[in-house]
Amino acid sequence: MDLLVYLVLSVVGIIFIMPFAWMVANSFKDIRGIYQYPPEFIPEVWHFENYSEAWTMTHFDLGFLNSAFVAAAVVLGQLFTASLAGYSFARLRYPGRDKIFLLYISLMMVPFTVLLIPLYVQMRYFNWISTLQAVIVPFLFTPWGTFMMRQFMVTIPRELEDAARIDGCGFFRTYWLIILPLTKPALATLAIFTFVNTWNSFQWPLIVLGKPKVKTLPLLLASFQNQSGMRTPWHLIMAAATFVVIPVLIAFVVGQKYYVRGIVTSGIKGGG
Amino acid sequence: MIRKFVLLLTVLALLSFGFAASAQDMTDWTCGTVDGDASAAITITGWEGPGEVDKFLLAFDEFFGEYYPNVEQILNTGVNWSDYWTTLPAQLAGGAEIDMAWMHDTRNDTFAANGWALNLDSYLEACPIPGWPEKFVTSQVDAFNYQGSQYAIPYDLAPGGLYINLDLFEAAGLEPPNENTSFEEFTELAIALTQDTDDDGDTDIWGISNLVSVGRGAGGAYWIIKSFGGDLFNEEITSSVMDSPETTAALQWMADLLWDSGAHPTADSIAASGFTTEFLFANGNVAMHYALNDAASRMWELVGDSFNWTVVPTPTGPAGRYNFIGGSAFSIPTSAAHPDLAYELIRFTLANPDHLCRTAAMGAALTSQSEFHNCAAPDDAPYADAYHEVFSVIGARDGVHPVYHSQYLEWETSVWISNMDLLWTGEERDAAVAVQRAHEQTNALLGG
Numbered sequence: 001m002d003l004l005v006y007l008v009l010s011v012v013g014i015i016f017i018m019p020f021a022w023m024v025a026n027s028f029k030d031i032r033g034i035y036q037y038p039p040e041f042i043p044e045v046w047h048f049e050n051y052s053e054a055w056t057m058t059h060f061d062l063g064f065l066n067s068a069f070v071a072a073a074v075v076l077g078q079l080f081t082a083s084l085a086g087y088s089f090a091r092l093r094y095p096g097r098d099k100i101f102l103l104y105i106s107l108m109m110v111p112f113t114v115l116l117i118p119l120y121v122q123m124r125y126f127n128w129i130s131t132l133q134a135v136i137v138p139f140l141f142t143p144w145g146t147f148m149m150r151q152f153m154v155t156i157p158r159e160l161e162d163a164a165r166i167d168g169c170g171f172f173r174t175y176w177l178i179i180l181p182l183t184k185p186a187l188a189t190l191a192i193f194t195f196v197n198t199w200n201s202f203q204w205p206l207i208v209l210g211k212p213k214v215k216t217l218p219l220l221l222a223s224f225q226n227q228s229g230m231r232t233p234w235h236l237i238m239a240a241a242t243f244v245v246i247p248v249l250i251a252f253v254v255g256q257k258y259y260v261r262g263i264v265t266s267g268i269k270g271g272g
Numbered sequence: 273m274i275r276k277f278v279l280l281l282t283v284l285a286l287l288s289f290g291f292a293a294s295a296q297d298m299t300d301w302t303c304g305t306v307d308g309d310a311s312a313a314i315t316i317t318g319w320e321g322p323g324e325v326d327k328f329l330l331a332f333d334e335f336f337g338e339y340y341p342n343v344e345q346i347l348n349t350g351v352n353w354s355d356y357w358t359t360l361p362a363q364l365a366g367g368a369e370i371d372m373a374w375m376h377d378t379r380n381d382t383f384a385a386n387g388w389a390l391n392l393d394s395y396l397e398a399c400p401i402p403g404w405p406e407k408f409v410t411s412q413v414d415a416f417n418y419q420g421s422q423y424a425i426p427y428d429l430a431p432g433g434l435y436i437n438l439d440l441f442e443a444a445g446l447e448p449p450n451e452n453t454s455f456e457e458f459t460e461l462a463i464a465l466t467q468d469t470d471d472d473g474d475t476d477i478w479g480i481s482n483l484v485s486v487g488r489g490a491g492g493a494y495w496i497i498k499s500f501g502g503d504l505f506n507e508e509i510t511s512s513v514m515d516s517p518e519t520t521a522a523l524q525w526m527a528d529l530l531w532d533s534g535a536h537p538t539a540d541s542i543a544a545s546g547f548t549t550e551f552l553f554a555n556g557n558v559a560m561h562y563a564l565n566d567a568a569s570r571m572w573e574l575v576g577d578s579f580n581w582t583v584v585p586t587p588t589g590p591a592g593r594y595n596f597i598g599g600s601a602f603s604i605p606t607s608a609a610h611p612d613l614a615y616e617l618i619r620f621t622l623a624n625p626d627h628l629c630r631t632a633a634m635g636a637a638l639t640s641q642s643e644f645h646n647c648a649a650p651d652d653a654p655y656a657d658a659y660h661e662v663f664s665v666i667g668a669r670d671g672v673h674p675v676y677h678s679q680y681l682e683w684e685t686s687v688w689i690s691n692m693d694l695l696w697t698g699e700e701r702d703a704a705v706a707v708q709r710a711h712e713q714t715n716a717l718l719g720g
Contacts, residue, residue, distance in 0.1 A: 223351065
């Protein structure tokens with residue numbers, strides 16, 4: 001029985017890995033190799049120069065810096081705001097707490113497409129169009145992350161907080177010194193989800209980041225289709241897509257158990 | 273003495289005329305509404321990437337370098353086609369201060385009707401574009417005119433034609449089609465050229481490709497419909513006229529190429545080949561390939577020395593000869609921060625004869641001013657001789673496209689593609705059935 005399960009899972013695993021493996025294989029071919037029929041998985045001649053050509057074809061160095069900065073800022077911001085809000089909703093007692101919580105998490109139901117134009121108007125009002133603030137600040141707060149942090153925090157024994165209070169800790173010190181260290185697994189989960197979402201974010205940056213020097217990696221990757229006149233340089237796009245996906249791959253490998261735990265805890269794969 | 277004096281006067285007169293003329297040139301390209309020392313940042317957005325945008329960027333640099341050295345250009349070009357059309361409306365609806373935007377004929381009326389594109393009539397009146405509109409290709413001027421007002425200035429045109437593998441014609445002992453070839457003769461040619469070279473029951477060489485494509489808009493079929501004497505909408509765009517026998521006959525002719533004669537590859541056979549139809553032609557698997565003029569330079573690169581090829585006009589129908597024509601333009605959004613400057617930039621870029629030949633030679637499309645079309649195809653290109661005649665003479669002369677009214681995009685997706693794809697995928701073989709359904713849905717949409 002175990003053998004059958006492993007066999008089925010292996011086949012499913014291979015099916016899921018194939019597009020990624022195909023991308024990597026194509027990143028070493030020339031354009032004729034991409035269109036060759038019947039297709040060959042392993043290139044006859046390995047074109048390592050695709051990577052250097054793809055890197056120099058557009059401002060990928062700047063794109064990496066922008067994406068890294070935005071991802072780091074959003075991850076840190078969401079960890080702070082979601083954990084603080086989660087603590088408030090899990091532990092503090094104040095009138096309307098549960099109603100506010102419900103109202104807040106109901107925002108998960110609002111499709112982001114609906115928010116595009118109002119958010120754009122706001123960014124314009126703040127004079128943040130084509131600045132990195134525009135892709136950082138609106139995403140510092142997360143109903144999904146708050147929900148996940150709250151669910152985790154309600155499982156922390158209340159006695160630990162009581163002990164901290166007896167030792168003279170106020171609200172913020174209790175949160176900072178007692179609760180936060182105990183929620184590391186949830187924080188790690190949130191960090192990984194947020195990093196992957198922010199790193200891959202496309203639609204909003206496309207609308208709000210017009211200047212080339214502030215563009216993030218997914219935008220540069222998309223613009224690759226138009227980089228070579230009338231022909232799409234698929235071999236270079238595959239090379240660029242490979243090095244763009246590497247940080248996400250590292251994040252996933254490092255935090256794989258938290259990623260799975262996040263899906264189990266919240267029942268949601270990725271959040272807003 | 274008198275002769276010397278007259279000569280001196282003549283020289284002086286010529287010199288002063290020359291100075292005056294050059295001074296005139298210097299001032300002709302500004303309209304006098306923007307201070308030459310003004311400091312500003314002009315934002316420009318478009319879908320064209322390197323290869324197609326470079327010719328314009330050169331003109332932009334020349335314009336600002338000459339007249340407005342303190343103006344900074346913020347360029348957001350090379351945005352993917354589909355991304356561009358989802359992004360731009362959101363940006364403009366949000367009041368984005370974009371000063372100049374690439375516009376397509378399929379979108380012009382929608383942008384004008386929504387109040388996103390600036391009406392350029394007052395600009396054209398106050399500071400006319402030299403040669404406007406008589407030197408511009410008429411169909412392209414009209415394509416960006418909405419309810420009698422101009423909303424964008426065309427920069428190119430892209431007519432359709434047939435790419436011909438001359439070696440396959442020679443091997444079959446057939447003559448390539450010309451502008452007088454009828455649709456019946458064309459069908460016979462396509463069938464005669466279709467071959468199963470290895471007798472395995474599968475077609476190896478198709479007579480014609482890319483006339484029909486799953487998911488394609490109505491523009492790809494409209495010239496055939498017009499050639500058969502049909503149409504899509506009434507003149508007021510209030511109801512459908514698709515149910516005419518002529519429109520039905522045109523669409524049935526297209527479907528029969530796929531399912532009756534088998535002279536055109538189906539979507540399944542294209543997918544099974546692993547190639548696009550363009551590559552099928554380049555690989556020698558297609559005798560006649562339908563494409564716009566902007567595929568020529570790409571085809572030259574793909575085919576190389578593999579076989580002899582050229583371009584010829586599409587056939588003539590019972591109601592006359594038509595071919596598809598499309599094109600793009602520069603528009604100024606209503607939320608532009610510097611509309612006057614943007615207008616001067618467009619005027620300089622699209623009408624200054626000093627650089628229009630260079631513009632025509634760079635990239636793949638024909639300029640919107642026909643007198644520069646001779647600069648388009650390189651002399652050493654195998655298609656150079658035929659290119660001018662097929663695309664800029666016949667193609668521009670007979671070019672048609674559907675009326676891109678303000679509900680066109682919605683209609684194309686929800687009515688045209690959803691019904692015609694049934695024909696192109698073989699789910700429905702009778703064009704009359706698909707046409708009748710599309711006719712009723714069109715009337716429901718237009719309120720007819």
